[in-house]
Amino acid sequence: MSNVFLVARQEIRFALRERLAVALLVIFLGMAVVSSAIGWASHHTVTRVYDLTVAQTGRAIPNPFADTSPLEVVKNTIIYVVLIGALLAIVVGARSFIRDRRSGVTELILSRPTSLRSYVIGKLIGVQAWLGLVLAAAAAATWIAVWLVESAPLSGGQSLRLLGFFVLAWVFLLPFVAIGLIAGARSGSESTALLAPVLVWVAFVFVLPQLGTAQNPTSLLNPVPSAAPTGDLFFKINHAVLQPISFTEHFKHVAGVLLQLRDIDPAGAGRDLAFLLVMVAVSVAALALITRTAVRRPLYA
Amino acid sequence: MTDIAITTTDLTKHYGDVAALDSVSLDVMEGEVFGLLGHNGAGKTTTVSILTTLLEPTSGTAVVNGHDVAADSAGVRRSIGYLPENVQFYDGLTMFENLSFFGRLSGIKKPADRIHEVLEFLDFTGHESQRMATFSKGMRQRVGIAQAILHDPAVLFLDEPTSGLDPTGVRMLRETITRLNTELGMTIFMNTHLLAEVTKTCTSIGILREGRLIYRDSLEQTLLSFPAQDSLEEIYLHIGSVQA
Numbered sequence: 001m002s003n004v005f006l007v008a009r010q011e012i013r014f015a016l017r018e019r020l021a022v023a024l025l026v027i028f029l030g031m032a033v034v035s036s037a038i039g040w041a042s043h044h045t046v047t048r049v050y051d052l053t054v055a056q057t058g059r060a061i062p063n064p065f066a067d068t069s070p071l072e073v074v075k076n077t078i079i080y081v082v083l084i085g086a087l088l089a090i091v092v093g094a095r096s097f098i099r100d101r102r103s104g105v106t107e108l109i110l111s112r113p114t115s116l117r118s119y120v121i122g123k124l125i126g127v128q129a130w131l132g133l134v135l136a137a138a139a140a141a142t143w144i145a146v147w148l149v150e151s152a153p154l155s156g157g158q159s160l161r162l163l164g165f166f167v168l169a170w171v172f173l174l175p176f177v178a179i180g181l182i183a184g185a186r187s188g189s190e191s192t193a194l195l196a197p198v199l200v201w202v203a204f205v206f207v208l209p210q211l212g213t214a215q216n217p218t219s220l221l222n223p224v225p226s227a228a229p230t231g232d233l234f235f236k237i238n239h240a241v242l243q244p245i246s247f248t249e250h251f252k253h254v255a256g257v258l259l260q261l262r263d264i265d266p267a268g269a270g271r272d273l274a275f276l277l278v279m280v281a282v283s284v285a286a287l288a289l290i291t292r293t294a295v296r297r298p299l300y301a
Numbered sequence: 302m303t304d305i306a307i308t309t310t311d312l313t314k315h316y317g318d319v320a321a322l323d324s325v326s327l328d329v330m331e332g333e334v335f336g337l338l339g340h341n342g343a344g345k346t347t348t349v350s351i352l353t354t355l356l357e358p359t360s361g362t363a364v365v366n367g368h369d370v371a372a373d374s375a376g377v378r379r380s381i382g383y384l385p386e387n388v389q390f391y392d393g394l395t396m397f398e399n400l401s402f403f404g405r406l407s408g409i410k411k412p413a414d415r416i417h418e419v420l421e422f423l424d425f426t427g428h429e430s431q432r433m434a435t436f437s438k439g440m441r442q443r444v445g446i447a448q449a450i451l452h453d454p455a456v457l458f459l460d461e462p463t464s465g466l467d468p469t470g471v472r473m474l475r476e477t478i479t480r481l482n483t484e485l486g487m488t489i490f491m492n493t494h495l496l497a498e499v500t501k502t503c504t505s506i507g508i509l510r511e512g513r514l515i516y517r518d519s520l521e522q523t524l525l526s527f528p529a530q531d532s533l534e535e536i537y538l539h540i541g542s543v544q545a
Contacts, residue, residue: 003405010402014391017393104389105390107383107385108403109406111385112403113379113407114378115375292355296355
Protein backbone atom coordinates (compact mmCIF):
# COMPACT_ATOMS: atom_id res chain seq x y z
CA MET A 1 0.00 0.00 0.00
CA SER A 2 1.49 3.34 -0.96
CA ASN A 3 1.92 5.93 1.75
CA VAL A 4 -0.72 8.15 0.11
CA PHE A 5 -3.39 5.51 0.67
CA LEU A 6 -2.01 4.65 4.09
CA VAL A 7 -2.46 8.26 5.24
CA ALA A 8 -5.87 8.37 3.50
CA ARG A 9 -7.04 5.25 5.33
CA GLN A 10 -5.86 6.73 8.63
CA GLU A 11 -7.92 9.86 7.89
CA ILE A 12 -11.09 7.87 7.27
CA ARG A 13 -10.52 5.93 10.47
CA PHE A 14 -10.22 9.17 12.47
CA ALA A 15 -13.19 10.82 10.75
CA LEU A 16 -15.38 7.86 11.67
CA ARG A 17 -14.23 8.08 15.30
CA GLU A 18 -14.43 11.86 15.81
CA ARG A 19 -17.62 13.03 17.48
CA LEU A 20 -17.73 16.39 15.73
CA ALA A 21 -17.36 14.84 12.29
CA VAL A 22 -20.01 12.23 13.02
CA ALA A 23 -22.35 14.90 14.45
CA LEU A 24 -21.97 16.96 11.29
CA LEU A 25 -22.64 13.85 9.21
CA VAL A 26 -25.89 13.20 11.08
CA ILE A 27 -26.96 16.83 10.70
CA PHE A 28 -26.21 16.76 6.97
CA LEU A 29 -28.16 13.53 6.46
CA GLY A 30 -31.06 14.95 8.47
CA MET A 31 -31.11 18.10 6.36
CA ALA A 32 -31.06 16.06 3.13
CA VAL A 33 -34.19 14.21 4.26
CA VAL A 34 -35.82 17.38 5.60
CA SER A 35 -35.17 19.01 2.22
CA SER A 36 -37.42 16.46 0.54
CA ALA A 37 -40.11 16.95 3.17
CA ILE A 38 -39.98 20.74 2.77
CA GLY A 39 -40.12 20.39 -1.03
CA TRP A 40 -43.10 18.05 -0.78
CA ALA A 41 -44.91 20.36 1.70
CA SER A 42 -44.39 23.30 -0.63
CA HIS A 43 -45.78 21.40 -3.62
CA HIS A 44 -48.63 19.99 -1.58
CA THR A 45 -49.70 23.47 -0.41
CA VAL A 46 -49.65 24.91 -3.91
CA THR A 47 -51.53 21.92 -5.30
CA ARG A 48 -54.21 22.22 -2.61
CA VAL A 49 -54.65 25.91 -3.40
CA TYR A 50 -54.88 24.95 -7.09
CA ASP A 51 -57.50 22.27 -6.40
CA LEU A 52 -59.55 24.68 -4.26
CA THR A 53 -59.33 27.41 -6.89
CA VAL A 54 -60.44 25.03 -9.64
CA ALA A 55 -63.30 23.76 -7.47
CA GLN A 56 -64.47 27.26 -6.54
CA THR A 57 -64.11 28.96 -9.92
CA GLY A 58 -64.76 26.01 -12.18
CA ARG A 59 -62.00 27.36 -14.49
CA ALA A 60 -59.11 25.15 -15.67
CA ILE A 61 -56.06 27.15 -14.53
CA PRO A 62 -52.68 25.57 -15.37
CA ASN A 63 -51.21 23.71 -12.36
CA PRO A 64 -47.70 25.14 -11.79
CA PHE A 65 -46.35 21.74 -10.70
CA ALA A 66 -48.05 19.65 -13.34
CA ASP A 67 -44.94 19.16 -15.47
CA THR A 68 -42.16 19.54 -12.92
CA SER A 69 -39.61 16.84 -12.18
CA PRO A 70 -39.98 14.97 -8.88
CA LEU A 71 -36.40 16.07 -8.24
CA GLU A 72 -37.78 19.58 -7.71
CA VAL A 73 -38.59 18.55 -4.12
CA VAL A 74 -34.88 18.22 -3.27
CA LYS A 75 -34.15 21.77 -4.42
CA ASN A 76 -33.17 22.87 -0.91
CA THR A 77 -30.41 20.24 -0.74
CA ILE A 78 -28.40 22.49 -3.08
CA ILE A 79 -28.36 25.15 -0.38
CA TYR A 80 -27.57 22.63 2.34
CA VAL A 81 -24.51 21.49 0.39
CA VAL A 82 -23.32 25.10 0.09
CA LEU A 83 -24.05 25.97 3.71
CA ILE A 84 -23.61 22.82 5.78
CA GLY A 85 -21.60 20.62 3.42
CA ALA A 86 -18.95 23.26 2.77
CA LEU A 87 -18.65 24.02 6.48
CA LEU A 88 -18.34 20.31 7.21
CA ALA A 89 -15.61 20.02 4.57
CA ILE A 90 -13.68 22.92 6.08
CA VAL A 91 -13.91 21.60 9.64
CA VAL A 92 -12.91 18.05 8.72
CA GLY A 93 -10.05 19.34 6.54
CA ALA A 94 -8.70 21.69 9.22
CA ARG A 95 -9.02 19.13 12.00
CA SER A 96 -7.01 16.67 9.96
CA PHE A 97 -3.80 18.66 10.38
CA ILE A 98 -4.80 20.07 13.77
CA ARG A 99 -5.00 16.49 15.09
CA ASP A 100 -1.53 15.58 13.87
CA ARG A 101 0.08 18.84 14.98
CA ARG A 102 -1.61 18.85 18.38
CA SER A 103 -0.65 15.27 19.10
CA GLY A 104 2.89 15.97 17.90
CA VAL A 105 3.13 13.06 15.43
CA THR A 106 4.14 15.18 12.43
CA GLU A 107 7.78 14.97 13.55
CA LEU A 108 7.62 11.17 13.41
CA ILE A 109 5.69 11.05 10.14
CA LEU A 110 8.11 13.40 8.39
CA SER A 111 11.08 11.36 9.59
CA ARG A 112 9.66 8.27 7.84
CA PRO A 113 10.40 7.50 4.18
CA THR A 114 7.34 9.36 2.94
CA SER A 115 7.28 12.68 1.15
CA LEU A 116 5.37 15.73 2.35
CA ARG A 117 3.41 15.56 -0.92
CA SER A 118 2.27 11.98 -0.18
CA TYR A 119 1.29 13.05 3.33
CA VAL A 120 -0.78 16.03 2.13
CA ILE A 121 -2.37 14.26 -0.85
CA GLY A 122 -3.14 11.29 1.41
CA LYS A 123 -4.99 13.59 3.77
CA LEU A 124 -6.90 15.19 0.88
CA ILE A 125 -7.92 11.80 -0.50
CA GLY A 126 -8.88 10.55 2.96
CA VAL A 127 -11.09 13.53 3.76
CA GLN A 128 -12.62 13.46 0.27
CA ALA A 129 -13.29 9.73 0.61
CA TRP A 130 -15.04 10.34 3.90
CA LEU A 131 -17.12 13.13 2.35
CA GLY A 132 -17.89 10.70 -0.48
CA LEU A 133 -19.34 8.30 2.09
CA VAL A 134 -21.41 11.10 3.63
CA LEU A 135 -22.75 12.18 0.23
CA ALA A 136 -23.44 8.59 -0.83
CA ALA A 137 -25.47 8.12 2.34
CA ALA A 138 -27.25 11.44 1.68
CA ALA A 139 -27.98 10.35 -1.92
CA ALA A 140 -29.53 7.10 -0.73
CA ALA A 141 -31.54 8.90 1.97
CA THR A 142 -32.75 11.46 -0.56
CA TRP A 143 -33.74 8.81 -3.11
CA ILE A 144 -35.83 7.00 -0.49
CA ALA A 145 -37.31 10.27 0.82
CA VAL A 146 -38.41 11.31 -2.68
CA TRP A 147 -39.96 7.88 -3.22
CA LEU A 148 -41.92 8.25 0.02
CA VAL A 149 -43.17 11.80 -0.55
CA GLU A 150 -43.97 11.29 -4.25
CA SER A 151 -45.37 7.79 -3.68
CA ALA A 152 -43.32 6.54 -6.62
CA PRO A 153 -39.66 5.73 -7.10
CA LEU A 154 -37.47 7.92 -9.32
CA SER A 155 -37.00 6.69 -12.88
CA GLY A 156 -33.58 5.50 -14.05
CA GLY A 157 -32.82 8.84 -15.70
CA GLN A 158 -33.94 10.81 -12.65
CA SER A 159 -31.89 8.56 -10.38
CA LEU A 160 -28.86 9.23 -12.56
CA ARG A 161 -29.50 12.97 -12.33
CA LEU A 162 -29.71 12.72 -8.53
CA LEU A 163 -26.47 10.73 -8.49
CA GLY A 164 -24.87 13.31 -10.79
CA PHE A 165 -25.91 16.07 -8.40
CA PHE A 166 -24.22 14.36 -5.45
CA VAL A 167 -21.07 13.71 -7.51
CA LEU A 168 -21.07 17.40 -8.41
CA ALA A 169 -21.48 18.25 -4.71
CA TRP A 170 -18.48 16.04 -3.91
CA VAL A 171 -16.36 17.88 -6.48
CA PHE A 172 -17.65 21.25 -5.25
CA LEU A 173 -16.59 20.48 -1.67
CA LEU A 174 -12.97 19.75 -2.61
CA PRO A 175 -11.82 23.40 -2.58
CA PHE A 176 -13.29 23.77 0.92
CA VAL A 177 -11.42 20.66 2.09
CA ALA A 178 -8.23 22.16 0.62
CA ILE A 179 -8.87 25.47 2.40
CA GLY A 180 -9.35 23.58 5.67
CA LEU A 181 -6.18 21.53 5.16
CA ILE A 182 -4.09 24.63 4.39
CA ALA A 183 -5.43 26.47 7.43
CA GLY A 184 -4.89 23.44 9.68
CA ALA A 185 -1.33 23.03 8.45
CA ARG A 186 -0.24 26.67 8.49
CA SER A 187 -2.05 28.32 11.38
CA GLY A 188 -0.21 29.02 14.61
CA SER A 189 -3.19 28.21 16.81
CA GLU A 190 -6.10 25.84 16.75
CA SER A 191 -8.71 28.58 16.92
CA THR A 192 -7.16 30.43 13.97
CA ALA A 193 -7.00 27.18 12.02
CA LEU A 194 -10.77 26.85 12.34
CA LEU A 195 -11.78 30.52 12.14
CA ALA A 196 -9.67 31.55 9.14
CA PRO A 197 -11.22 29.04 6.71
CA VAL A 198 -14.70 29.90 8.00
CA LEU A 199 -14.02 33.51 6.96
CA VAL A 200 -13.00 32.25 3.52
CA TRP A 201 -16.23 30.23 3.42
CA VAL A 202 -18.26 33.34 4.29
CA ALA A 203 -16.47 35.21 1.49
CA PHE A 204 -17.16 32.53 -1.12
CA VAL A 205 -20.70 31.70 -0.04
CA PHE A 206 -22.05 35.16 0.81
CA VAL A 207 -19.77 38.09 -0.03
CA LEU A 208 -18.53 37.26 -3.53
CA PRO A 209 -21.93 36.14 -4.82
CA GLN A 210 -23.52 39.25 -3.31
CA LEU A 211 -21.04 41.52 -5.05
CA GLY A 212 -20.92 39.53 -8.27
CA THR A 213 -24.64 39.04 -8.60
CA ALA A 214 -25.65 42.41 -7.22
CA GLN A 215 -27.37 42.99 -10.52
CA ASN A 216 -29.60 40.03 -9.63
CA PRO A 217 -29.86 40.09 -5.82
CA THR A 218 -32.59 37.47 -5.48
CA SER A 219 -30.17 34.77 -6.65
CA LEU A 220 -28.18 34.89 -3.42
CA LEU A 221 -29.49 31.73 -1.86
CA ASN A 222 -31.83 30.14 -4.33
CA PRO A 223 -30.86 29.00 -7.79
CA VAL A 224 -32.72 31.36 -10.13
CA PRO A 225 -32.10 32.47 -13.73
CA SER A 226 -28.91 34.48 -14.02
CA ALA A 227 -30.37 36.97 -16.50
CA ALA A 228 -29.35 40.49 -15.55
CA PRO A 229 -32.30 42.75 -14.72
CA THR A 230 -30.14 45.87 -15.07
CA GLY A 231 -27.78 47.05 -17.76
CA ASP A 232 -25.79 49.34 -15.53
CA LEU A 233 -22.09 49.34 -16.52
CA PHE A 234 -20.84 49.15 -12.91
CA PHE A 235 -22.81 45.99 -12.24
CA LYS A 236 -21.71 44.51 -15.53
CA ILE A 237 -18.01 45.07 -14.74
CA ASN A 238 -18.49 43.87 -11.18
CA HIS A 239 -20.21 40.75 -12.44
CA ALA A 240 -17.54 40.08 -15.07
CA VAL A 241 -14.73 40.28 -12.51
CA LEU A 242 -16.25 38.40 -9.59
CA GLN A 243 -18.56 35.93 -11.28
CA PRO A 244 -15.79 33.56 -12.44
CA ILE A 245 -14.52 33.05 -8.88
CA SER A 246 -17.99 32.84 -7.32
CA PHE A 247 -17.90 29.10 -7.63
CA THR A 248 -20.79 28.56 -5.23
CA GLU A 249 -22.92 30.27 -7.88
CA HIS A 250 -21.57 27.95 -10.57
CA PHE A 251 -22.38 25.00 -8.39
CA LYS A 252 -25.94 26.20 -7.76
CA HIS A 253 -26.52 26.73 -11.47
CA VAL A 254 -25.16 23.36 -12.63
CA ALA A 255 -26.93 21.60 -9.74
CA GLY A 256 -30.20 23.31 -10.71
CA VAL A 257 -29.81 22.06 -14.28
CA LEU A 258 -29.03 18.52 -13.09
CA LEU A 259 -32.09 18.47 -10.83
CA GLN A 260 -34.29 19.90 -13.63
CA LEU A 261 -35.49 22.84 -11.54
CA ARG A 262 -38.26 24.79 -13.23
CA ASP A 263 -36.70 28.25 -13.31
CA ILE A 264 -33.18 27.28 -14.29
CA ASP A 265 -31.94 28.09 -17.76
CA PRO A 266 -29.53 25.32 -18.87
CA ALA A 267 -27.58 27.79 -21.01
CA GLY A 268 -24.09 28.40 -19.64
CA ALA A 269 -24.05 25.26 -17.45
CA GLY A 270 -21.01 23.92 -19.33
CA ARG A 271 -19.12 27.16 -18.75
CA ASP A 272 -20.07 27.16 -15.06
CA LEU A 273 -18.90 23.57 -14.70
CA ALA A 274 -15.59 24.55 -16.31
CA PHE A 275 -15.20 27.45 -13.82
CA LEU A 276 -15.90 25.02 -10.99
CA LEU A 277 -13.28 22.57 -12.21
CA VAL A 278 -10.74 25.38 -12.54
CA MET A 279 -11.37 26.29 -8.88
CA VAL A 280 -10.83 22.64 -7.94
CA ALA A 281 -7.51 22.59 -9.83
CA VAL A 282 -6.43 25.88 -8.23
CA SER A 283 -7.27 24.63 -4.75
CA VAL A 284 -5.30 21.40 -5.27
CA ALA A 285 -2.34 23.47 -6.52
CA ALA A 286 -2.68 25.71 -3.43
CA LEU A 287 -1.85 22.70 -1.25
CA ALA A 288 1.75 23.51 -2.19
CA LEU A 289 1.43 26.23 0.50
CA ILE A 290 1.76 23.43 3.05
CA THR A 291 5.47 23.19 3.89
CA ARG A 292 7.49 20.93 6.18
CA THR A 293 8.38 23.93 8.33
CA ALA A 294 4.72 24.89 8.71
CA VAL A 295 3.44 21.48 9.79
CA ARG A 296 6.34 21.00 12.23
CA ARG A 297 5.47 24.19 14.09
CA PRO A 298 3.83 23.67 17.48
CA LEU A 299 0.10 24.37 17.56
CA TYR A 300 -1.31 26.48 20.36
CA ALA A 301 -4.87 26.27 21.64
CA MET B 302 37.61 -1.67 8.27
CA THR B 303 34.85 0.43 9.83
CA ASP B 304 32.94 2.75 7.50
CA ILE B 305 31.64 6.17 8.26
CA ALA B 306 27.95 6.16 9.20
CA ILE B 307 27.46 9.91 9.47
CA THR B 308 29.61 12.70 8.11
CA THR B 309 29.01 16.44 8.06
CA THR B 310 31.13 19.06 6.35
CA ASP B 311 30.88 22.72 7.34
CA LEU B 312 27.26 22.17 8.30
CA THR B 313 25.66 25.53 9.00
CA LYS B 314 22.14 26.57 9.92
CA HIS B 315 21.01 30.16 10.34
CA TYR B 316 17.68 31.31 11.76
CA GLY B 317 17.65 34.87 10.49
CA ASP B 318 20.83 36.45 11.86
CA VAL B 319 21.32 33.75 14.49
CA ALA B 320 23.70 30.91 13.66
CA ALA B 321 22.28 27.79 15.32
CA LEU B 322 25.05 25.70 13.72
CA ASP B 323 28.35 27.14 12.53
CA SER B 324 30.51 25.05 10.16
CA VAL B 325 30.18 21.77 12.00
CA SER B 326 32.35 19.00 10.52
CA LEU B 327 31.94 15.64 12.15
CA ASP B 328 32.35 11.92 11.45
CA VAL B 329 30.54 9.13 13.29
CA MET B 330 31.75 5.61 12.52
CA GLU B 331 29.53 2.59 12.04
CA GLY B 332 28.80 0.80 15.30
CA GLU B 333 29.52 3.82 17.50
CA VAL B 334 27.23 5.16 20.19
CA PHE B 335 27.90 8.84 19.74
CA GLY B 336 26.79 11.35 22.36
CA LEU B 337 26.42 14.97 21.28
CA LEU B 338 26.71 17.15 24.35
CA GLY B 339 26.02 20.79 24.91
CA HIS B 340 24.05 23.33 26.91
CA ASN B 341 20.45 24.11 26.04
CA GLY B 342 20.46 26.06 22.79
CA ALA B 343 23.92 24.80 21.74
CA GLY B 344 22.51 23.40 18.48
CA LYS B 345 22.07 19.72 19.34
CA THR B 346 18.45 19.41 18.22
CA THR B 347 19.16 21.46 15.10
CA THR B 348 21.93 18.99 14.22
CA VAL B 349 19.66 16.00 14.67
CA SER B 350 16.84 17.73 12.77
CA ILE B 351 19.15 18.26 9.79
CA LEU B 352 20.53 14.72 9.93
CA THR B 353 17.00 13.29 10.02
CA THR B 354 16.00 15.56 7.06
CA LEU B 355 13.43 17.47 9.11
CA LEU B 356 15.38 20.70 8.55
CA GLU B 357 17.39 21.89 5.58
CA PRO B 358 20.87 23.26 6.28
CA THR B 359 21.72 26.80 5.24
CA SER B 360 25.04 25.55 3.86
CA GLY B 361 27.41 22.62 4.14
CA THR B 362 26.73 18.94 3.56
CA ALA B 363 25.66 15.97 5.61
CA VAL B 364 25.69 12.33 4.57
CA VAL B 365 23.96 9.59 6.57
CA ASN B 366 24.59 5.95 5.71
CA GLY B 367 25.80 7.01 2.28
CA HIS B 368 22.81 9.25 1.49
CA ASP B 369 23.10 13.02 1.21
CA VAL B 370 20.45 14.72 3.38
CA ALA B 371 19.74 17.34 0.71
CA ALA B 372 20.02 15.32 -2.50
CA ASP B 373 18.64 12.00 -1.24
CA SER B 374 16.47 12.73 1.77
CA ALA B 375 14.24 9.72 1.07
CA GLY B 376 17.31 7.46 1.15
CA VAL B 377 18.32 8.94 4.49
CA ARG B 378 14.86 8.40 5.95
CA ARG B 379 14.81 4.79 4.78
CA SER B 380 18.00 4.02 6.67
CA ILE B 381 17.39 5.83 9.95
CA GLY B 382 15.20 5.55 12.98
CA TYR B 383 14.31 8.63 15.00
CA LEU B 384 13.08 9.14 18.53
CA PRO B 385 12.23 12.81 19.09
CA GLU B 386 12.33 14.45 22.50
CA ASN B 387 8.87 14.03 24.06
CA VAL B 388 7.72 11.51 21.47
CA GLN B 389 3.98 11.63 20.84
CA PHE B 390 1.51 9.26 19.20
CA TYR B 391 -2.15 9.22 18.25
CA ASP B 392 -3.64 8.96 21.73
CA GLY B 393 -6.97 7.67 20.47
CA LEU B 394 -5.35 4.64 18.83
CA THR B 395 -3.91 1.57 20.48
CA MET B 396 -0.18 0.89 20.64
CA PHE B 397 -0.53 -1.75 17.92
CA GLU B 398 -2.47 0.61 15.63
CA ASN B 399 0.17 3.31 16.10
CA LEU B 400 3.06 0.92 15.47
CA SER B 401 1.27 -0.58 12.50
CA PHE B 402 0.78 2.88 10.96
CA PHE B 403 4.41 3.92 11.43
CA GLY B 404 5.64 0.50 10.33
CA ARG B 405 3.70 0.74 7.08
CA LEU B 406 4.92 4.32 6.59
CA SER B 407 8.43 2.88 6.86
CA GLY B 408 7.69 0.42 4.07
CA ILE B 409 6.82 -2.71 6.07
CA LYS B 410 3.94 -4.30 4.15
CA LYS B 411 2.65 -6.63 6.89
CA PRO B 412 3.97 -5.18 10.13
CA ALA B 413 2.20 -7.45 12.66
CA ASP B 414 4.98 -10.05 12.91
CA ARG B 415 7.70 -7.43 13.00
CA ILE B 416 5.87 -5.47 15.73
CA HIS B 417 5.66 -8.61 17.83
CA GLU B 418 9.36 -9.31 17.25
CA VAL B 419 10.41 -5.79 18.23
CA LEU B 420 8.19 -5.75 21.32
CA GLU B 421 9.68 -9.08 22.36
CA PHE B 422 13.16 -7.61 21.94
CA LEU B 423 12.16 -4.63 24.07
CA ASP B 424 10.42 -6.92 26.59
CA PHE B 425 7.29 -4.83 26.19
CA THR B 426 4.56 -7.25 25.09
CA GLY B 427 1.05 -7.29 26.53
CA HIS B 428 0.13 -3.65 25.90
CA GLU B 429 -0.67 -3.90 22.18
CA SER B 430 -4.40 -3.29 22.49
CA GLN B 431 -4.05 -0.54 25.08
CA ARG B 432 -4.79 3.04 23.98
CA MET B 433 -1.76 5.34 23.96
CA ALA B 434 -3.63 7.89 26.09
CA THR B 435 -3.21 5.53 29.06
CA PHE B 436 0.59 5.20 28.66
CA SER B 437 3.11 6.75 31.07
CA LYS B 438 6.08 8.76 29.82
CA GLY B 439 8.39 5.77 30.21
CA MET B 440 6.01 3.50 28.29
CA ARG B 441 5.68 6.07 25.49
CA GLN B 442 9.45 6.24 25.25
CA ARG B 443 9.61 2.47 24.75
CA VAL B 444 6.92 2.63 22.07
CA GLY B 445 8.99 5.44 20.58
CA ILE B 446 12.02 3.16 20.44
CA ALA B 447 9.86 0.40 18.95
CA GLN B 448 8.59 2.63 16.11
CA ALA B 449 12.14 3.83 15.48
CA ILE B 450 13.59 0.34 15.00
CA LEU B 451 10.63 -1.39 13.31
CA HIS B 452 12.23 -1.15 9.87
CA ASP B 453 15.65 -2.24 11.18
CA PRO B 454 17.49 1.02 10.47
CA ALA B 455 21.27 1.24 10.25
CA VAL B 456 21.43 4.47 12.23
CA LEU B 457 19.27 5.49 15.17
CA PHE B 458 18.88 9.12 16.26
CA LEU B 459 17.77 9.79 19.82
CA ASP B 460 16.99 13.35 20.90
CA GLU B 461 17.31 13.69 24.68
CA PRO B 462 16.02 10.13 25.14
CA THR B 463 16.07 10.15 28.95
CA SER B 464 14.37 13.53 29.31
CA GLY B 465 11.56 13.37 31.84
CA LEU B 466 12.06 9.70 32.75
CA ASP B 467 12.21 8.39 36.30
CA PRO B 468 15.39 6.51 37.42
CA THR B 469 13.88 3.12 36.52
CA GLY B 470 12.92 4.39 33.08
CA VAL B 471 16.38 5.87 32.57
CA ARG B 472 18.06 2.58 33.46
CA MET B 473 15.74 0.59 31.21
CA LEU B 474 16.35 2.94 28.29
CA ARG B 475 20.10 2.87 28.86
CA GLU B 476 20.08 -0.93 28.73
CA THR B 477 17.96 -0.85 25.58
CA ILE B 478 20.35 1.54 23.84
CA THR B 479 23.30 -0.68 24.71
CA ARG B 480 21.49 -3.78 23.39
CA LEU B 481 20.49 -2.05 20.17
CA ASN B 482 24.14 -1.26 19.60
CA THR B 483 25.72 -4.54 20.67
CA GLU B 484 23.04 -7.06 19.60
CA LEU B 485 21.59 -5.37 16.51
CA GLY B 486 24.72 -3.46 15.49
CA MET B 487 22.97 -0.11 15.13
CA THR B 488 24.96 3.08 15.03
CA ILE B 489 23.44 5.42 17.58
CA PHE B 490 23.56 9.21 17.56
CA MET B 491 22.28 10.62 20.82
CA ASN B 492 21.70 14.17 21.98
CA THR B 493 21.89 14.70 25.68
CA HIS B 494 23.02 16.96 28.44
CA LEU B 495 22.97 14.21 31.07
CA LEU B 496 26.65 13.37 31.36
CA ALA B 497 26.14 10.37 33.65
CA GLU B 498 24.17 8.69 30.86
CA VAL B 499 26.91 9.42 28.34
CA THR B 500 29.51 7.75 30.52
CA LYS B 501 27.37 4.63 30.76
CA THR B 502 26.22 4.31 27.14
CA CYS B 503 28.40 6.22 24.66
CA THR B 504 31.58 5.11 22.97
CA SER B 505 32.44 8.57 21.66
CA ILE B 506 31.40 12.14 22.31
CA GLY B 507 31.24 15.55 20.70
CA ILE B 508 30.67 18.87 22.42
CA LEU B 509 28.72 21.69 20.80
CA ARG B 510 29.03 25.21 22.08
CA GLU B 511 27.04 28.05 20.53
CA GLY B 512 26.65 26.10 17.31
CA ARG B 513 30.32 25.12 16.95
CA LEU B 514 31.79 21.67 17.52
CA ILE B 515 34.56 22.31 20.04
CA TYR B 516 35.52 18.74 20.86
CA ARG B 517 35.28 15.23 19.34
CA ASP B 518 36.95 12.01 20.54
CA SER B 519 36.25 8.53 21.86
CA LEU B 520 35.02 8.38 25.43
CA GLU B 521 37.98 6.22 26.41
CA GLN B 522 40.50 8.65 24.95
CA THR B 523 38.68 11.60 26.48
CA LEU B 524 38.95 10.13 29.97
CA LEU B 525 42.66 9.40 29.39
CA SER B 526 43.37 12.86 27.99
CA PHE B 527 42.12 14.70 31.04
CA PRO B 528 43.66 12.86 34.02
CA ALA B 529 43.30 15.87 36.25
CA GLN B 530 39.51 15.78 35.95
CA ASP B 531 37.62 13.18 37.99
CA SER B 532 34.51 12.85 35.90
CA LEU B 533 33.10 13.55 32.46
CA GLU B 534 31.20 16.43 34.01
CA GLU B 535 34.45 18.09 35.05
CA ILE B 536 36.02 17.35 31.66
CA TYR B 537 32.98 18.90 29.95
CA LEU B 538 33.23 22.04 32.09
CA HIS B 539 37.00 22.19 31.59
CA ILE B 540 36.75 21.94 27.78
CA GLY B 541 34.03 24.57 27.82
CA SER B 542 36.09 26.98 29.91
CA VAL B 543 39.22 26.49 27.77
CA GLN B 544 37.31 27.07 24.55
CA ALA B 545 35.59 30.13 25.97
